[in-house]
Amino acid sequence: MRIALDAMGGDFAPGPIVQGAVQAVQKDADMQVVLVGDQAQIEPLLASAGNVRDRLEICHATQVITMEESPAMAFRKKPDNSISRCWQLMQQKKVEAIVGAGNTGAMVACGFLLRLFLKGVKRPGIAALMPTQQGLSILLDVGANVHPKPEHLYQYGVMGSIYAKHILQRDKPRIGLLNIGSEEDKGNELSKDTSDLFRASPLKDQFIGNIEGRDINKGVCEVIVTDGFVGNIVLKVCEGVFDFVMKVVGKEIFGALKTELPLAQMALGNIIKRYDYHELGGAPLLGVDGICIICHGSSKERAIENALGVAAKHAHAKLNDLIVQELAAGG
Amino acid sequence: MRIALDAMGGDFAPGPIVQGAVQAVQKDADMQVVLVGDQAQIEPLLASAGNVRDRLEICHATQVITMEESPAMAFRKKPDNSISRCWQLMQQKKVEAIVGAGNTGAMVACGFLLRLFLKGVKRPGIAALMPTQQGLSILLDVGANVHPKPEHLYQYGVMGSIYAKHILQRDKPRIGLLNIGSEEDKGNELSKDTSDLFRASPLKDQFIGNIEGRDINKGVCEVIVTDGFVGNIVLKVCEGVFDFVMKVVGKEIFGALKTELPLAQMALGNIIKRYDYHELGGAPLLGVDGICIICHGSSKERAIENALGVAAKHAHAKLNDLIVQELAAGG
Numbered sequence: 022m023r024i025a026l027d028a029m030g031g032d033f034a035p036g037p038i039v040q041g042a043v044q045a046v047q048k049d050a051d052m053q054v055v056l057v058g059d060q061a062q063i064e065p066l067l068a069s070a071g072n073v074r075d076r077l078e079i080c081h082a083t084q085v086i087t088m089e090e091s092p093a094m095a096f097r098k099k100p101d102n103s104i105s106r107c108w109q110l111m112q113q114k115k116v117e118a119i120v121g122a123g124n125t126g127a128m129v130a131c132g133f134l135l136r137l138f139l140k141g142v143k144r145p146g147i148a149a150l151m152p153t154q155q156g157l158s159i160l161l162d163v164g165a166n167v168h169p170k171p172e173h174l175y176q177y178g179v180m181g182s183i184y185a186k187h188i189l190q191r192d193k194p195r196i197g198l199l200n201i202g203s204e205e206d207k208g209n210e211l212s213k214d215t216s217d218l219f220r221a222s223p224l225k226d227q228f229i230g231n232i233e234g235r236d237i238n239k240g241v242c243e244v245i246v247t248d249g250f251v252g253n254i255v256l257k258v259c260e261g262v263f264d265f266v267m268k269v270v271g272k273e274i275f276g277a278l279k280t281e282l283p284l285a286q287m288a289l290g291n292i293i294k295r296y297d298y299h300e301l302g303g304a305p306l307l308g309v310d311g312i313c314i315i316c317h318g319s320s321k322e323r324a325i326e327n328a329l330g331v332a333a334k335h336a337h338a339k340l341n342d343l344i345v346q347e348l349a350a351g352g
Numbered sequence: 353m354r355i356a357l358d359a360m361g362g363d364f365a366p367g368p369i370v371q372g373a374v375q376a377v378q379k380d381a382d383m384q385v386v387l388v389g390d391q392a393q394i395e396p397l398l399a400s401a402g403n404v405r406d407r408l409e410i411c412h413a414t415q416v417i418t419m420e421e422s423p424a425m426a427f428r429k430k431p432d433n434s435i436s437r438c439w440q441l442m443q444q445k446k447v448e449a450i451v452g453a454g455n456t457g458a459m460v461a462c463g464f465l466l467r468l469f470l471k472g473v474k475r476p477g478i479a480a481l482m483p484t485q486q487g488l489s490i491l492l493d494v495g496a497n498v499h500p501k502p503e504h505l506y507q508y509g510v511m512g513s514i515y516a517k518h519i520l521q522r523d524k525p526r527i528g529l530l531n532i533g534s535e536e537d538k539g540n541e542l543s544k545d546t547s548d549l550f551r552a553s554p555l556k557d558q559f560i561g562n563i564e565g566r567d568i569n570k571g572v573c574e575v576i577v578t579d580g581f582v583g584n585i586v587l588k589v590c591e592g593v594f595d596f597v598m599k600v601v602g603k604e605i606f607g608a609l610k611t612e613l614p615l616a617q618m619a620l621g622n623i624i625k626r627y628d629y630h631e632l633g634g635a636p637l638l639g640v641d642g643i644c645i646i647c648h649g650s651s652k653e654r655a656i657e658n659a660l661g662v663a664a665k666h667a668h669a670k671l672n673d674l675i676v677q678e679l680a681a682g683g
Contacts, residue, residue, distance in 0.1 A: 238592040238595070254586060259565075262597070
């Protein structure tokens with residue numbers, strides 16, 4: 022399969038981004054990656070690609086949208102930016118998937134502007150992986166849709182459930198609605214109307230009702246549905262608390278140890294490798310006609326390699342066909 | 353000073369709740385606590401109170417609102433509940449403050465029903481303490497006001513700032529608005545209108561604009577303003593991630609150690625004691641005419657003792673006078 026990668030997107034681009042692509046194609050003999058961005062910068066980074074060089078192409082784009090730029094303004098000022106070029110390749114069916122660690126707002130907005138939505142989908146949403154005591158769950162939407170309607174949230178349940186089943190291998194995933202209390206009458210209008218939709222739908226047996234913030238990491242459900250405003254804040258709060266606690270643990274516990282310090286350091290390293298929100302391999306923008314994986318701005322080689330792998334898995338599972346079928350069946 | 357304590361509120365009531373009161377009056381010779389609840393259960397718990405017994409009274413209440421009950425229904429069905437009795441004591445000026453670890457919704461709703469608001473305050477809000485890399489910050493509102501208007505959020509900034517200054521001893525506290533990006537045009541209408549209010553106010557020099565979820569624990573500001581829906585979820589997500597990471601650390605790091613395991617266990621114990629969201633001593637409902645401290649449902653002796661101490665500190669600092677003055681001055 023062929024994937025376009027925004028080689029210029031992310032805090033560390035292009036070096037580690039391109040290297041992530043090299044590693045991904047080394048692992049997957051069927052993968053071809055189109056590196057979108059400044060040819061002069063990308064070309065030398067491929068010098069060491071060796072026998073996978075022929076599965077790495079460059080698609081030159083002269084402009085880069087920075088992390089801070091407002092998408093609407095940036096699209097006008099920078100028509101030849103690497104993000105738009107990625108989306109155009111997908112629209113023209115030249116690639117099956119796109120992956121990028123650049124400006125998230127721009128990644129999403131470009132898909133929305135092109136209206137590259139799957140049949141039946143009202144609004145795509147970003148699904149983030151959340152580590153829990155029971156394995157990975159997904160939280161969506163984490164920022165694509167700040168003013169969702171109940172039917173958008175319901176569709177996130179449908180798409181999230183398919184993702185959890187086929188990518189996370191969770192049979193009959195449970196769906197929870199993030200709210201401020203578990204009682205049925207809790208929360209705002211959006212929550213109440215969304216609950217009603219789930220309860221009257223084919224997903225009613227998977228819907229466990231309201232869940233609270235502290236339930237996420239307990240793993241009470243595999244799919245956590247919320248609006249993009251709350252979801253984005255929750256995702257970043259999780260990252261923030263994780264980083265904070267890791268720092269405190271490093272200082273306090275390591276400070277207390279002597280001879281066994283290296284053992285503790287290795288264990289902490291493993292925890293960070295396994296649970297770090299920066300490393301979880303990218304969040305899919307579910308509901309687009311194609312595959313779009315959005316990576317954390319701080320992504321390096323491993324995160325990009327993972328994200329390209331996730332895109333391939335997504336394609337092989339034919340997730341989009343399943344989503345279209347499920348929505349057409351009134352799911 | 354005299355404080356009413358809901359002796360029946362919380363997952364472990366009444367034993368550890370009453371014991372917390374005993375410890376608090378032992379520490380503070382000026383404190384008297386009115387234990388509100390079932391006399392038959394409370395009386396025997398005071399047998400060991402010794403020479404502080406005369407500063408512990410019982411106010412009998414026959415009913416208890418459970419953690420799961422809907423407040424509106426509960427008030428109708430249980431007029432003699434301990435939460436309403438606490439509020440009535442404060443309304444009648446028989447106590448200066450109330451403290452409870454019971455049903456948070458009922459604690460808040462009772463104050464709202466009595467309209468026991470400070471002069472100039474439009475809606476009280478709950479302020480939660482958040483541990484950060486720079487010390488404690490406060491997050492408000494965390495659940496009293498799910499549909500706030502911009503002026504409510506602005507008033508949370510005013511009250512939070514006074515709290516941070518006089519209780520947390522933070523000079524010129526910085527105020528941030530929780531949002532999904534730091535750019536000015538980010539977020540929903542509420543965020544934008546609230547930003548405008550802050551920028552045109554006497555607090556404009558303290559207002560640092562939008563902050564993201566991951567900034568909270570970095571301690572970029574001492575006061576974090578948000579609506580009660582987002583704030584409640586964020587607070588509980590923080591608790592959830594903290595508990596989750598502590599479990600993982602316990603398993604992975606402790607599992608890697610041998611001789612120095614006890615040192616690491618002691619260090620982890622210290623971290624939990626210092627940062628555990630369950631132990632931070634209660635969240636004030638700011639803006640009520642009186643003092644109301646809401647404790648975590650899982651509160652035991654130490655949390656209740658801390659909360660009673662916070663109520664006393666709140667009274668001594670004359671926070672309410674400062675809030676009324678600041679709001680009257682257009683703050």
